[in-house]
Amino acid sequence: MVISALHRKLGRDLRRLWAQALAIALVLASGVATLVLGQGAVASLSDTRAQYYAQNRFADVFAEVTRAPRAILGEIEAIEGVLAAEARIVRLGRPDLPEMAEPGALLVVSLPGEGRPGGGLNLLHLRQGRLPDPLAEHEVAISADFAAAHRLRPGTSFDVVLNGRRHAVTVTGIALSPEFIYALAPGEMMPDPARFGILWMPRAPLEAAFDMKGAFSSVAVRLAPGAAQTRVIAALDRILAPYGGTGATGREDQTSHAFLDAELQQLRAMVQVLPPIFLLVAAMLVHTVLSRLIALEREQIGLLKALGYGRREIAAHYLGFVAVIALIGIALGFAAGAWLGAGLARLYAQFFSFPFLVFSRDPQVYALAGLITLAAALGGAVKAVRSVIALPPAVAMAPPAPPVYRRLSGWGAGPPLRQSSRMVWRHLAHWPGRTAGSCLGVVMAVAILVAAFWSEGSIAAMISATFQRAERQDAQLSFVADAAPAALHAARALPGVLVAEPFRAAPVRISNGPRAKRLAITGRPATAQLSRVLAPDLRPMPMPEDGLILSEALAEALALRPGDLATVDFLDGRRLTRQIRVSGISLGYVGLGAAMEIGALDRAMGDGPRLSGVDLALDPAQMPAFFTAVKATPELGALSLKARTLTRFRATLAQNITVMTSVFATLAGIIAVGVVYNFARIALSEQGRELASLRVLGFTRAEVAGVLFAELAVVVACAQPLGWLIGHGIGRAMAAAFSSDLYRVPFVMGREVYATASLIVCGAAFLSALAIRGRLNRLDLIGVLKTRE
Amino acid sequence: MQTEEVIRTAGLSKIYRSGPVEVQALRGVDFSARSGEFIVILGPSGSGKSTFLNILGGLDSPSSGQIRFRDHDLTALDEAGLTRYRRDHVGFVFQFYNLMPSLTALENVALVTEIARAPMPPAEALELVGLGPRRDHFPAQLSGGEQQRVAIARAIAKRPDLLLCDEPTGALDSTTGVLVLEALSAVNRATGATTLVITHNAAIREIADRFVRFADGRIVEEQANAQRKRPSEVSW
Numbered sequence A: 001m002v003i004s005a006l007h008r009k010l011g012r013d014l015r016r017l018w019a020q021a022l023a024i025a026l027v028l029a030s031g032v033a034t035l036v037l038g039q040g041a042v043a044s045l046s047d048t049r050a051q052y053y054a055q056n057r058f059a060d061v062f063a064e065v066t067r068a069p070r071a072i073l074g075e076i077e078a079i080e081g082v083l084a085a086e087a088r089i090v091r092l093g094r095p096d097l098p099e100m101a102e103p104g105a106l107l108v109v110s111l112p113g114e115g116r117p118g119g120g121l122n123l124l125h126l127r128q129g130r131l132p133d134p135l136a137e138h139e140v141a142i143s144a145d146f147a148a149a150h151r152l153r154p155g156t157s158f159d160v161v162l163n164g165r166r167h168a169v170t171v172t173g174i175a176l177s178p179e180f181i182y183a184l185a186p187g188e189m190m191p192d193p194a195r196f197g198i199l200w201m202p203r204a205p206l207e208a209a210f211d212m213k214g215a216f217s218s219v220a221v222r223l224a225p226g227a228a229q230t231r232v233i234a235a236l237d238r239i240l241a242p243y244g245g246t247g248a249t250g251r252e253d254q255t256s257h258a259f260l261d262a263e264l265q266q267l268r269a270m271v272q273v274l275p276p277i278f279l280l281v282a283a284m285l286v287h288t289v290l291s292r293l294i295a296l297e298r299e300q301i302g303l304l305k306a307l308g309y310g311r312r313e314i315a316a317h318y319l320g321f322v323a324v325i326a327l328i329g330i331a332l333g334f335a336a337g338a339w340l341g342a343g344l345a346r347l348y349a350q351f352f353s354f355p356f357l358v359f360s361r362d363p364q365v366y367a368l369a370g371l372i373t374l375a376a377a378l379g380g381a382v383k384a385v386r387s388v389i390a391l392p393p394a395v396a397m398a399p400p401a402p403p404v405y406r407r408l409s410g411w412g413a414g415p416p417l418r419q420s421s422r423m424v425w426r427h428l429a430h431w432p433g434r435t436a437g438s439c440l441g442v443v444m445a446v447a448i449l450v451a452a453f454w455s456e457g458s459i460a461a462m463i464s465a466t467f468q469r470a471e472r473q474d475a476q477l478s479f480v481a482d483a484a485p486a487a488l489h490a491a492r493a494l495p496g497v498l499v500a501e502p503f504r505a506a507p508v509r510i511s512n513g514p515r516a517k518r519l520a521i522t523g524r525p526a527t528a529q530l531s532r533v534l535a536p537d538l539r540p541m542p543m544p545e546d547g548l549i550l551s552e553a554l555a556e557a558l559a560l561r562p563g564d565l566a567t568v569d570f571l572d573g574r575r576l577t578r579q580i581r582v583s584g585i586s587l588g589y590v591g592l593g594a595a596m597e598i599g600a601l602d603r604a605m606g607d608g609p610r611l612s613g614v615d616l617a618l619d620p621a622q623m624p625a626f627f628t629a630v631k632a633t634p635e636l637g638a639l640s641l642k643a644r645t646l647t648r649f650r651a652t653l654a655q656n657i658t659v660m661t662s663v664f665a666t667l668a669g670i671i672a673v674g675v676v677y678n679f680a681r682i683a684l685s686e687q688g689r690e691l692a693s694l695r696v697l698g699f700t701r702a703e704v705a706g707v708l709f710a711e712l713a714v715v716v717a718c719a720q721p722l723g724w725l726i727g728h729g730i731g732r733a734m735a736a737a738f739s740s741d742l743y744r745v746p747f748v749m750g751r752e753v754y755a756t757a758s759l760i761v762c763g764a765a766f767l768s769a770l771a772i773r774g775r776l777n778r779l780d781l782i783g784v785l786k787t788r789e
Numbered sequence B: 001m002q003t004e005e006v007i008r009t010a011g012l013s014k015i016y017r018s019g020p021v022e023v024q025a026l027r028g029v030d031f032s033a034r035s036g037e038f039i040v041i042l043g044p045s046g047s048g049k050s051t052f053l054n055i056l057g058g059l060d061s062p063s064s065g066q067i068r069f070r071d072h073d074l075t076a077l078d079e080a081g082l083t084r085y086r087r088d089h090v091g092f093v094f095q096f097y098n099l100m101p102s103l104t105a106l107e108n109v110a111l112v113t114e115i116a117r118a119p120m121p122p123a124e125a126l127e128l129v130g131l132g133p134r135r136d137h138f139p140a141q142l143s144g145g146e147q148q149r150v151a152i153a154r155a156i157a158k159r160p161d162l163l164l165c166d167e168p169t170g171a172l173d174s175t176t177g178v179l180v181l182e183a184l185s186a187v188n189r190a191t192g193a194t195t196l197v198i199t200h201n202a203a204i205r206e207i208a209d210r211f212v213r214f215a216d217g218r219i220v221e222e223q224a225n226a227q228r229k230r231p232s233e234v235s236w
Ligand SMILES: Nc1ncnc2c1ncn2[C@@H]1O[C@H](COP(=O)(O)OP(=O)(O)OP(=O)(O)O)[C@@H](O)[C@H]1O
Pocket: B016, B017, B018, B023, B024, B025, B043, B044, B045, B046, B047, B048, B049, B050, B051, B052
């Protein structure tokens, strides 16, 4: 029967070409997997966060005050659009744990929903134990990461220094909170669960410790659906202004949410730029490979036609062949993508300490990836089959008209090549379309590898600029409250301090017309050496006498350029509003930054010289003494250690990017191997006859292999530079997509990235050559003599 | 004319096995050829002619039996040894020419002379087959007969001891075939290469020193000609 004979041919073809079919399927699978895994991870994390926020009633608006009476809470709840409001006491405390050599900090927060069962905002999710009894003075819940870092369990007791006084507490529960998914200590750049945690405790002991009887220091507000956030914030600011309100903010300025958002944006950037490129590259390659594979079947197609098979049956046969490969690839891609996506989401969920993880799959993404892949594969087949079917059988059965090789003037006669080298050269030169196709395949393999490794240089550049050129202090002390200049002398007197430089951080709202950002302006001495502001060319910038230096990201966000006037509302002290001229643009990779000369800042604020903290250079030999002294003097405030920040930076941002990069690099590697192997195999099929003839003429196996491999080598070598160039472009796009308010990612691509990509591709070529070597050795010498070409 | 014996086989057999099916292509062939001899091989299709020639040329190995080239036992050679043997001593001409389409006539010849021990200049080989003026043409620009003559030039340029031709005129018309046979005959005289030519055209046997007839894997007839005719004198 007609169908069954063709079916049998299909099965045999697949078995004969299994290695090639598998390589093609893997290339397709890699393209599909990148798309599916990225989208899956992003969707899972966004949905998880949304569900977490909703279930635990994460507030929409936050405001801080110095001290406000709880009586005004009713007023706040009465603001139109406010669904619920919660007044809290939020203060910094210091844990006194014996194993903590370096002093750390705890953010102490009054228990949510206290006194109103089931009520409250920013509800805790208990990992272990129970919530503290509101009436038990010593019971606390502690954030899970800090608890894990110090092996705290329900029942563990330790001391917390609150407002200078020691307070014994007992842990009853280990908790997570939507408000502190990303727990960043004030003044720190990176979360450090070993040195910073959240402590939730009943209101009464906090009122007593911080002199907050019947008062609150922080308010969280949940908005009714559809409420106008800006109007609520304005109303809230009016109510809170008399109590030292520094201005309410929406979620977008809430530290944890903002950082989480930045991370998600990075992840989204990863999945929006790379995977479509991967998928297209895979599709394009498969298209080329399959059309060449089918072109090899030319004579068989002619024969089938001559035997009376219809075009449709023949087309269906080859489309079936291709569809089987494509479907295997798609299935593998779906499976790998779903698995890797879930793994990635789990990794991030762990990093963010989500209490649960919602696995989301967007069927549309799967459908899209599947369709693109299938279309590309079938398209390649249709193109090739159509061109062959169009020929009369007699023509199709004959070999394609041999290329009319010509001596290109100047070339053929030119180099004294051996004839076998001349064959290589003429093959490449006389099938320019095919050569270009192979080259392009390898180009894209190199390019996606380069692109996959884009982040390495960028992270190194961020680290070197931020931690070696800009921030050169060993530690930074942030005072509990702004202090008089004498505090600088006190800091200098601490054991082990070699150099101390003051700074002042002033919370402000900087605006330019409708554009506004909240941040802190840092005031530094004009000749600061420990913490420097860098110009975009990485040179330290001298602090101008007056005038404001903005980081690139901030200047861009506010559309301000040097010479423009910025409106600065100081949210502290005398709360003045000033017009300050922008005098320069600085480099800043993490967060938004603004800087002034410290004296100029004091003048602008109009409240005399004040210090927010000091940057310190420390004598490594005296570190323990220094730590002891700082611990003994709680009023010195929070200590941030550069070495730890750098470690955390590497362990978080760098690690997340690295995981992602490894996944992409692996998939890019598979694509590269698949492509090179396929091109090598096809070259072998196309030239098998000539190569076998060479063997008959007395050429050794090595010499014949040399002819084929030389061609492969030329293609692979020629593809490298263009691959680097395209990869460079994709990497640049990635860096741009990565940048957000909180991170500005420089684009630096070292030579080692190009080298690595090329090495992988050349390695793939080498392995493909090895794999093909076996087939070359088994060339059928007699077979080629019996048949016409 | 007593010259040195170049090749000798004794009890040469070849069995092709694929699964349960066995095909006995050769059943004990005893044969020898002397230096400079021109031998035509005849026989019906499937009688084992090509198999025999391929084994003589080191493209295939026998299932049993002896084959000696001068003092060398070919059956003892491994793959690399057979390659060496083909490279140094054997010239092939096939029905389908097997030229490299990407090389010109001259370059196709040079392809072989570059790896041979004591070759003649490629241009001289082309002159021998009367294709000197077409040296810079690619195979696609040559007729079938011309391509076959290039193949002959390629085969003889290395000054082989054995020139093995499997149906060299099989794809050609008679006029062109004569040209090709003239070239073979001339080359045989000029270089002294022992020449074996398989053909389906019995008339061609007259141009040879000797002819052998194969049937069913054996040599069934062997006869020497008193005189070699010129190919143009043979009528086919
Ligand atoms: N690779 C092979 N596998 C199985 N059988 C083979 C193989 N090669 C040849 N044969 C068989 O060996 C026998 C001799 O084949 P051979 O090619 O030597 O014949 P021939 O005399 O050259 O015929 P023709 O004149 O048609 O070319 C044939 O029956 C053929 O079917």
